[in-house]
Amino acid sequence: MHRRTLLASALAAAAALSLTACNDDDGKPAAEVSGGTTAKPIVTLDSPIEKPDLVLTDTSGKKYDLLEKTKGHPTLIYFGYTNCPDVCPLTMANIAVAVKQLPPAERKDLRVVFVTSDPERDTPAALKKWLGGIDKDFTGLTGKFDTIQAGARSVNIGIEKPVKKKNGDVVSTHGAQVLLSSPKDDKIHWMGMQEATSDNYTKALPKIVKGQNP
Amino acid sequence: MNRRTTLAAALALTASLALAGCGGADGAPQLKVADPYMPQPVDQNMAGAYFTVKNSGGTGDKLTSVTSDLSKDITLHKTVGTKMEQVDSLAIPAGGELRLSRGGNHLMFMGLKKKPAEGDKVTLELHFATAGPVKVTVPVKAVTYAPKK
Numbered sequence: 001m002h003r004r005t006l007l008a009s010a011l012a013a014a015a016a017l018s019l020t021a022c023n024d025d026d027g028k029p030a031a032e033v034s035g036g037t038t039a040k041p042i043v044t045l046d047s048p049i050e051k052p053d054l055v056l057t058d059t060s061g062k063k064y065d066l067l068e069k070t071k072g073h074p075t076l077i078y079f080g081y082t083n084c085p086d087v088c089p090l091t092m093a094n095i096a097v098a099v100k101q102l103p104p105a106e107r108k109d110l111r112v113v114f115v116t117s118d119p120e121r122d123t124p125a126a127l128k129k130w131l132g133g134i135d136k137d138f139t140g141l142t143g144k145f146d147t148i149q150a151g152a153r154s155v156n157i158g159i160e161k162p163v164k165k166k167n168g169d170v171v172s173t174h175g176a177q178v179l180l181s182s183p184k185d186d187k188i189h190w191m192g193m194q195e196a197t198s199d200n201y202t203k204a205l206p207k208i209v210k211g212q213n214p
Numbered sequence: 215m216n217r218r219t220t221l222a223a224a225l226a227l228t229a230s231l232a233l234a235g236c237g238g239a240d241g242a243p244q245l246k247v248a249d250p251y252m253p254q255p256v257d258q259n260m261a262g263a264y265f266t267v268k269n270s271g272g273t274g275d276k277l278t279s280v281t282s283d284l285s286k287d288i289t290l291h292k293t294v295g296t297k298m299e300q301v302d303s304l305a306i307p308a309g310g311e312l313r314l315s316r317g318g319n320h321l322m323f324m325g326l327k328k329k330p331a332e333g334d335k336v337t338l339e340l341h342f343a344t345a346g347p348v349k350v351t352v353p354v355k356a357v358t359y360a361p362k363k
Contacts, residue, residue, distance in 0.1 A: 085262030085322045086291075086298065090253065093357040133256035134357075160297070169289070169300035176296050194317055198358045 041196035042204045044213050048187035052151035056143035059128035064141055066113065074183045074209040075111040079152050079159055079175030081118035082130040087194060088174050096135040098201030106209045112138040117159040118172040119145050155179055155188060184211035243345045244271035245306065250352040253359050254332045261323040263352055264314040269306045276303040276343040277312060284336050285323040292319050303343065316360045330354045
């Protein structure tokens with residue numbers, strides 16, 4: 001290697017270095033590694049499970065027997081809370097976008113049930129107001145936390161009693177999945193994962209309301 | 215100039231170029247905020263917002279608080295599994311980034327002065343442990359908006 005090439009390569013290194021150092025100016029990370037396998041956003045269960053046997057209070061303050069009211073109807077059930085800026089409104093809004101694209105008859109047949117995991121703060125009035133901002137046809141349910149937790153547990157959804165920390169912050173839990181049941185046998189056959197987008201629901205719902213695998 | 219000095223000069227140039235390119239690879243945190251967004255909130259009670267803070271400096275920093283005309287009550291949150299917890303600060307490592315994203319770290323605004331609608335802009339000021347405050351203009355997106363990963 002003579003002097004000229006050496007100089008050239010040193011200058012090339014200079015350029016490369018200054019480029020790498022500023023690489024993140026383009027607004028995107030240089031590289032991102034996501035999980036090894038891509039989980040399906042809406043999963044079909046091998047063994048369907050029974051809907052939770054919950055008798056709670058709806059947004060107008062009336063008794064709501066979930067099994068009775070949703071019998072024979074395709075049903076989506078989600079456990080969450082309204083003091084939640086992130087996952088809960090996103091999940092419900094994704095479902096709302098998909099529901100709006102169903103034909104009117106199927107839309108009327110479908111039941112979307114939001115069960116609060118923070119019943120102390122989510123009164124019927126609070127639920128009504130919040131769901132009104134998403135889709136006023138959705139059902140909101142509240143009641144005793146222990147009853148709601150037992151119902152969630154029966155469908156493998158873990159929620160914990162909200163805890164108030166010293167700084168006044170209340171830590172609540174939302175369910176990890178949306179449960180979707182078939183109108184044919186009233187059993188839960190599908191689960192919407194947290195990653196499921198409005199497009200995923202838009203594609204899946206027309207099948208699910210007929211009791212078919214998406 | 216013999217070969218050795220030429221090479222040394224070129225390498226010195228390398229160092230100065232790298233420095234000039236980024237305004238200081240060592241020392242103080244060098245912060246830059248990218249991709250801010252606020253999904254249109256469901257009601258006036260509460261909103262969330264997200265962005266990425268990149269640090270090209272040689273020292274880590276922390277996001278300690280956020281202020282805005284939209285709300286007096288803005289807190290930092292992290293999501294652990296299916297729970298969200300308020301935290302006092304979020305770390306921005308040296309040469310790394312702090313990413314706020316749906317289902318992860320986020321800002322929580324309570325008691326909004328008005329409900330922002332899609333297309334609006336919200337102005338935030340981010341405060342850090344070391345670096346000076348940074349003003350960010352955050353576009354309000356659809357309630358279902360999430361950037362492609």
